C-alpha cells in the first residue's frame with residue numbers, strides 16, 4: 001500500500017492547522033508516520049486519498065456502529081437539510097429523539113442534547129455540583145471525559161486530597177476540586193471519600209473503560225460505587241459517551257444492571273454528526289435552566305441535521321436489538337482468532353473485550369486499570385499498527401484505544417484481519 005497523497009496533504013494541513021489535525025490522536029504521534037487522509041467510507045471500509053481500501057476498526061471512534069454511510073441516516077440528513085439546517089428554535093424532532101432515548105435507557109426521565117461528549121460530561125458535572133451543592137468530584141485515572149478543565153487532571157503530590165493539572169491552561173484552582181482514583185479499586189475510592197467528607201458532589205466513571213484500551217469493570221466495582229454514592233449523598237455519573245447505545249440499547253446500566261444518577265452520551269447517539277447528551281431522573285434534570293438555577297445552553301444544540309441523524313440511528317438500534325448479540329459474537333470471534341495466532345507466535349499479550357469493544361495489549365499482565373494498561377510494549381504496538389496498515393487494516397494510532405466492531409464487518413473481514421495479525425506477529 002502506498003500513502004503518498006496522504007503525506008502531501010498532511011504537509012499542507014500542517015501549514016494552517018496546528019499539527020495538521022483538529023484532534024491530537026489523529027496525528028500518529030504515538031506510532032510515527034503520517035496520518036491517512038480519508039476520501040470516503042462505506043460500510044466496513046475507508047477509502048483514502050491514495051485510492052487504498054482499509055478495513056476500519058475505529059469507525060469515527062465509535063459512532064458508526066452500523067457501518068459508514070448507513071443509508072437511513074444519510075437519507076434522514078439529506079431530507080432535513082433541504083428544510084433548513086438550524087433555527088435556534090424548538091422542533092418536534094427534538095422531542096422525538098428525546099422520547100426514544102428515554103424509552104431505551106433505564107432510569108432516566110429527561111435528556112438534554114448538546115454538541116459533543118465533552119460538553120455532555122462538562123454539563124453533567126456542573127449539574128451534579130449545583131444539585132448536590134458540593135464542589136469536588138472523583139474521576140478515575142485513565143478514564144476520559146472530554147477535554148474540559150475539570151477532567152485534565154493527574155495525580156498530584158497530595159493525590160489523596162487534590163489532583164494537579166495535566167495541561168497548561170488548567171488552573172490549580174480547578175484541579176484542586178478533582179480527586180483522582182484508581183479504576184477497579186473500591187478501597188481507594190473509599191479512602192478519598194473518607195478524606196473529603198461531605199465535599200464530594202459526584203463520582204464520574206466510564207462504567208466500561210474504553211480510553212485506556214477496553215477495561216471492563218471487575219465484578220462488584222460498579223455496584224460498590226453505587227452503594228458508596230448512595231451512602232454518602234454523592235451523585236454517580238456514568239459517562240456512556242462510548243458505551244451508550246453500543247453495549248446494549250440501554251448502555252451499561254442495562255447490560256450490568258447498575259443504576260447511575262446522571263448518564264452522559266455522545267458518539268452513537270449522533271449517528272456520526274456532532275451530538276452529545278446528558279440525562280437523569282426529572283428531579284435532577286429540572287435543576288437545569290430554564291426551570292432550575294444551573295445554567296447550560298447551546299446555539300446549535302438539537303439542530304435538525306444532528307437530531308435527524310441521531311434519531312435514524314436510534315430507531316435502527318431500537319428496531320433490531322439482536323444487533324448487540326451479533327456484534328458481541330463478531331468481537332468474540334475476532335478475539336479468539338487473534339488470541340490463537342499471537343499465542344502460536346509466542347507474543348506476550350492481553351486481549352480485553354466486552355460487547356463490541358476489544359483491545360490488544362502487548363504485555364501478559366491482566367489489564368485492569370491505567371497502570372497495567374501503561375505496561376504494554378509500545379515498540380511492539382508500533383510494528384503491529386504499521387503492519388496492519390500495510391495490510392489495509394486501520395486500527396487507532398495509539399495503544400490506549402479500543403477497536404470498535406460494527407455490524408457492517410463480515411466474517412471474511414475478521415478472518416482477513418486474523419491472518420494479517422498472524423503474518424505481522426511472526427516478525428515481532
Ligand SMILES: *Cc1c(COP(=O)(O)O)cnc(C)c1O
Pocket residue numbers: 115116117118119121144145146147206210211239240241242266267276
Ligand atoms: C469520546 C469520549 C468523550 C468525549 O467526547 P467528544 O465528543 O470527543 O467531546 C467523553 N467520554 C468518553 C467516555 C468518550 O469516549
